[in-house]
Amino acid sequence: MNWRKLQENAIYYRPKYSRSTHISGKFVRQLKRDATPEELHIYRTLKKIYNHKLKILFQYPLHLQKNFFILDIYIRKAKLCIEIDGRHHKEDKKQIARDKFRDSQLAEIGIKTIRVTNQELRNDYREAINRVTGLIKIRLSNVSRTNKVVSPQQLSNT
Numbered sequence: 001m002n003w004r005k006l007q008e009n010a011i012y013y014r015p016k017y018s019r020s021t022h023i024s025g026k027f028v029r030q031l032k033r034d035a036t037p038e039e040l041h042i043y044r045t046l047k048k049i050y051n052h053k054l055k056i057l058f059q060y061p062l063h064l065q066k067n068f069f070i071l072d073i074y075i076r077k078a079k080l081c082i083e084i085d086g087r088h089h090k091e092d093k094k095q096i097a098r099d100k101f102r103d104s105q106l107a108e109i110g111i112k113t114i115r116v117t118n119q120e121l122r123n124d125y126r127e128a129i130n131r132v133t134g135l136i137k138i139r140l141s142n143v144s145r146t147n148k149v150v151s152p153q154q155l156s157n158t
Helices: 003-008 019-033 037-050 093-108 118-123 125-146 152-157
Strands: 056-064 067-075 080-085 112-117
Touching: 019 056, 037 056, 037 067, 037 080, 037 118, 037 125, 067 093, 080 093, 080 118, 080 125, 093 112, 112 118, 112 125, 118 125
Parallel strands: 080 112
Antiparallel strands: 056 067, 067 080
């Protein structure tokens, strides 16, 4: 669309999506195309296990005030984010700090983050899936009981 014509005719054009949303959409599509085999494998396994009972979102963009995060796998009903981490998440100090910041930001809005390493998935896939599905069940029971997320520590205090 020609902006000069719009200005000359005093017609104001407001795009449906902001530039940041457009950029994040492109970025998310690229991440989905470049997903690691481990990310795809755990996503597909969870989709099979919960077969339309839960909405499981892959590479989900989340805007929080001034921060923008892309969650590897997000289960909205359980308020659970599953992050599949490579080796650099344990070796790079800057990445560790970013992960802690991200986890704290998500925790503030009630989203629990579980981190599973690629190594865990390669070595003992069933154990990793059992850990994730166990946490999903706990989160779902906490959400359904109180209609808001409650931590295990809060449950033990009552």
